[in-house]
Amino acid sequence: MKRDIEIAQAVEATTMKPINEIGAKIGLQANDLENYGQYKAKLTYNAIKQVKDKPQGKLVLVTSINPTPAGEGKSTISIGLADALNKIGQKTVIALREPSLGPVMGMKGGATGGGQAQVIPMEDINLHFTGDMHALTTANDTLAALIDNHIQQGNELNIDPRRIQWKRALDINDRALRQIVIGLGGPTSGTPRQDGFDITVASELMAILCLAEDISDLKQRIANITVAYTYDRQPVTVADLKVQGAITMLLKDALKPNLVQTLEQTPAFIHGGPFANIAHGCNSILATKMALGLGDIAVTEAGFGADLGGEKFMDIAAPAIGHTPDATIIVATVRALKYNGGVPVAELTNENLTALKKGFANLRRHIKNMQQYHVPVVVAINAFSADTAAEIKLLQDLCAELGVQAINTEVWAKGSAGGIDLAKAVTEALKQPAEFTPLYDRQDSVENKINAIVQKIYGGKHVEFSNKALQNLKLINKNQWQDLAICMAKTQYSFTDDQHVLGAPEDFTIHVREIIPKTGSGFLVVLTGSVLTMPGLPKKPAALNMDVDENGVISGLF
Template identity: 80%
Template sequence: MKSDIEIAQEVEHTTMAPIDQIAAKMNLTADDLENYGKYKAKLTFEAIQEIKQRPQGKLVLVTSINPTPAGEGKSTVSVGLADALNRIGTKAVIALREPSLGPVMGMKGGATGGGKAQLIPMEDINLHFTGDMHALTTANDTLAALIDNHIQQGNELNIDPRRVTWKRVLDINDRSLRQVVTGLGGVTSGVPRQAGFDITVASELMAILCLAENITDLKKRIAKITIGYTYTKKPITVADLKVQGAITMLLRDALKPNLVQTLEKTPAFVHGGPFANIAHGCNSVLATKMALGLGDVAITEAGFGADLGGEKFMDIAAPNIGHTPDATVIVATIRALKYNGGVAVKDLTTENLAALEAGFGNLKKHIQNMKRYNVPVVVAINAFITDTPAEIKLLQKLCQDFGVAAINTEIWEKGSAGGEALAKAVNEALAQPADFQPLYDKTEPVTTKIEKIVQTIYGGKSVIFSAKAKKDLKTIAENDWNDLAICMAKTQYSLTDDQHVLGAPTDFSIHVREIIPKTGSGFLVVLTGNVLTMPGLPKKPAALNMDVDENGVISGLF
């Protein structure tokens, strides 16, 4: 059986279309593109503004159950669904996140789908692509350098070095950089202070890039970023440093959405990549608006499970897009549900109806959560060869009894042909009325908003705030930041803040250890449990299996 990269390379070397041909499918011309080689392009600012004025299509959000070692294949289903919609005559355009090198080199792998439902050029997208990640890293670390330089050169703003909150970033998992000391080496090397690194996709600049409407909005949001506090605990912003113009300049080209294609030549915008466990987990507002303006249906997805990316799309991204989902697709696999039902990974290929029914609780909770927003829901069963007819029949019945259609899809193996039934079910869902209801009002107290997410979305009982979190709440109140949205930072593997608790637990507490104001993004990042904003590499990182031959052909990337 061919690997994902072998399937992608075969198409790339034979039938991949020049990017201007993909653009032409959406009535775009060469003048609307800034080409990055033959098969990748960014939209010009002029094209972006024109597309915004077009009538918008329908919006489909793809989310999933909590991820497991068995795999769920959310991006595969997103890509295959768009291909299948086009196959049955519904003009679909994709909007997805850019992969981060951290998981590509670590454990998760790439983020371009799999099998016969992939984005191409696969290697380019998973590696350096059009340079957006590098631009974000450079802009973030330029701001960090400017902060330290201001302190070194007289500190006119009276910044307390102990209260600088802006971290440097790197787009790779590097646990050694979580806590560092900068400024060592004497008076000419800066003021020593404790600092640290986040992964690039956790940077507030990444979130801002994905929420900004245009250059002006980008600059305004960057100006509002809180980078630290004075000795009297007054917030200091980028505007106080007067460098918002310089930071915006470094992100000028990164703001433009990237256009690529699927194996079946469906247009796809791949732009922005905040993680959903430590950031808001959605591709850029601009990319989604481009897909809405250029297709009858826009397919987008939010990172990890519906408890993280799904909730954040509904309560953070959708208000910024100005278009709420018209339907939601929840991806699940029988293997992953059996894992949630207590089956060990090595035994997942054996039929086990009792474990499947026990693990269904996790999917049921996510269905309940997405239904709560008053948007039609469809379940996509991402098929594996080891699924048995009895297991498929049981899962479909369990979903049907809960009022949701569950469609078995064979997208990985068959591409769009394996997703026709799902495409038809999604079209049926799009014909139903949607009356979107947000989870909370942003004007509610911060603690109330957090409790609503914990109790309604996670199924928890209560929230326990650490002493540090209580101080943060006081700072938030003193600075009138109560009206910001909530961005929960939580393990993706569980509805709780303990990654080892599977299924759909109840009667648990969520532990909030810190709350970080992201005043440029417009939300509060709520750190729970032991979640980290700079991940580490696993014992055997995926990088061990990667190589490139003398002709530049890559292997081992997945």
């Protein structure tokens, strides 16, 4: 069986189209694109302005159950669905996140779909692509250097070095950088203080890039970032440092959405990449707007499970886009649900209807959660070869009891041909009324908004705030930040804040250890449990299997 990278390389060598041809399929001219080689391009600002004024198509959000070691395949389904929609005559454009080198080199080895449902050029997208991640890292660390330099050069703003909120960033999992000490080496080397690194995709600049409408909006959001507090606890912003122009300059090209293609030449915007467990988990609103303006249907994806990326898309991204989803797809696998039902990974290929029925509780909660938003829901069963007819039927029957269609989907093995039934079901769902209802009122108190997510989405009963979090709440109310949206930072593996609790637990307590105001991106990051903003590499990282030969051909990326 060919690996994903081998499938992608075979297509890249034979049937991949020049990016200008892909752009032409959706009405883009050559002067609308800034080419990065033959197969990648960014949209020009002129093209972005023109597309934003066009009538918008329908929006399909793809989310999933909680991730498991058994695999779910959300990106694969998103890509295969878009290919299938095009195949049945629905002009469809994809908008997805850019991969981070953290999971690429660590756990996953790639993030561009799989099998016959991939975006290409696969190696480029997974590695340096058009340089967006590097630009974000540079901008983030330039701001960090400017803050420390301000203190070194007299500290006119009276910044308390103990209360600097802005961390440095690196787009790789490096646990050794979570907590560091900087400024050692004497007076000329700065003021010694504790610091740390976030992974780039957790940087507020990543969130801002993904929420900004244009350069002016980007600059204003950057200006609004709270980077530190003074000795008398007053917030210090980038505007106070007067460097919003310089930081925006470093991101002027990164703000432009990237255009590539699928294996079947469906146009795909791959842009922005915040994690959904520690950030808001959605690609840029510009990419989504481009897909909406250039296609009749736009397919987008939210990171991790519907309790994280799905909720954040509905309550953070959709208001920023100005377009709520017209249908929601929840991806599930028989294997993952059996795992939620207590089956060890080694036994997942064995038929087990009892475990499947027990594990269905996880999918049931995600379905009911998404139905709270009053948007039509379809379940996509991502098929594996070991799935039995009895298991598929049971899963479809259980979904039908909730009034939801569950479609067996084989896009990994068959590409668009394996997604025709799903595409037809989605087309029918798009004909149903979608009367979007937000989960909470932005003007409600911070505590009530957090409780709404915990109780309505997670199934929890209580929220326990640490002393630090309670102090954060006082600061938030003092500075009148309480109307910001809520961005929960929580393990992706469970509805709880304990990654080992599977299924659909009830009446548990979520432990909030810290609440960090992100005044540029417009939300409050609520850190729960032991979730980290700088992940670590596993014992056997994916990098161990990667190589490149003398001709520059990559292997082992996935």
